Amino acid sequence: MEELSALRERLTAFLRAVGATDPDGEVTDLVQLTGGYSLLTYRFDVTSGGGATRYVLRADPPPGQAMTHTDRAQEWELLDALTQTGTVPMPGARWADPQGAVLGTPAIVLDFVDGPSLLAHLNAVDESQQRSVALDVAAAVATMHAAGSTCVPTSFTRPGSWDDYIDGFIAQWREVEASMAERNPFMRWVAQWLETHKPMPAPLTLVHGEFQAGNVMVGADGKPQIIDWEYAHIGDPRVDLGWMQIVGAFTPPDPIALDPMAFCERYCEVSGLTADVVNPLTIGYFAILGGSKPLGAAVQGITDLARGDSRAITSAYLVSALPFSHRLWRDGAAGLEAAMAQVEALMAGAAQ
């Protein structure tokens, strides 16, 4: 409670300093939210002049307690740009203390979304409504991807080519494996499989980097709002679709799996991409490929734990995510190979 009280005082000082409230404005109802494995998240009200407005604070955890390491300054730069663009479905980014000079830790203040997470919402409605919501999600993520790479600040890395980008992901699999406290044959197997099963390229664009049902809120209007942009980058949009699918396997339901063809169709309508680029098979490839970065963050936490550099219970818990992932990769690759063989057989039959 003492920590919350101190944060409330620092937050009040910060918001007054950036002109977010009157000099007599106060932060009230500061509450830490559960959700997310990386940053600390709070909601709070700013009471000023007889009114109150609710916001969310995303802040780095104290040194030594972070399971992942991402850059609030770069995240703020992107969120500020996207907020000004106004086309991407996300809560507006309002203020930031990117170095933590006032708040004591790097942090960003965003609009509060008055609604449940997509995951909670999907679990609260029947299957018919789930399918309808899934199509809204397809439209939301397609809208984000249609924003293109020009809205992304120049501080973000631009891949030299699609092959460079994909090869970079494959290399990450090997780098993540090499960083572990013990050897992992499954990650080495995945890297080899990815090299021999590349799909056709897609245009590189703004990618969320950790797009999944837990990082989408459902607003008061019932529409999806995308949150938690710490892994955003320029890349292949199917990385986001693949990641949603693999996380959906951990925490069902998977919005894509409810009706994969309908999801892809809606996505293509909004994004302008074609069905030979975005389909259940190519998403399946990216479900495996895209796991390297967020999985790498989890692996880093697990490795820190193994070497005595961390005591995060979340990392201890996520040790079990590795075997779970091994099974997903093996089953997923086998399923994709069987489906690809069927497609090739159908195409060969049609050509005769």
Next chain:
Amino acid sequence: MIAQPTSARLIDVVREELSENVLPKVADDPAAAGSLHMIDHVLETLSRRVANEIGWMVEEIAGLDALGARVTAEAPAAVKTAAALDALRAVDASALDLASVSERYSAASEVLSCAVEEVPAGAALRADVEAALDARLAREIEIIGDFQLVDR
């Protein structure tokens, strides 16, 4: 040393105590309850590991040593596998403490990793490599049980 109750049994008792007497007292604190759920899962996996892990690792090390030997005998180009096998055999195999067995297990895992990379898809030995992966996966899944990420 005291071997009974077994480590697995003691861990199970700790789990029951946390579940029956601690969790109800923090049920209205989502962060604390979430932590307890994670702790319970970690303890559940530990209970299975401590009951089996040294035996399982020793058994798998022997299997991967044999696999590495077959790969190097039948595929002379598999130089990484050969080097990994040499490294495995250089590790003292007599020690049965957990740290030593874990070190040998990691060396054996490198043998399998190199075989994955060097035995081509069409080779007869590939089925043995895939079978080794599947056998390891079966044990891993047995340890984690019905794992689901806690919705945080």
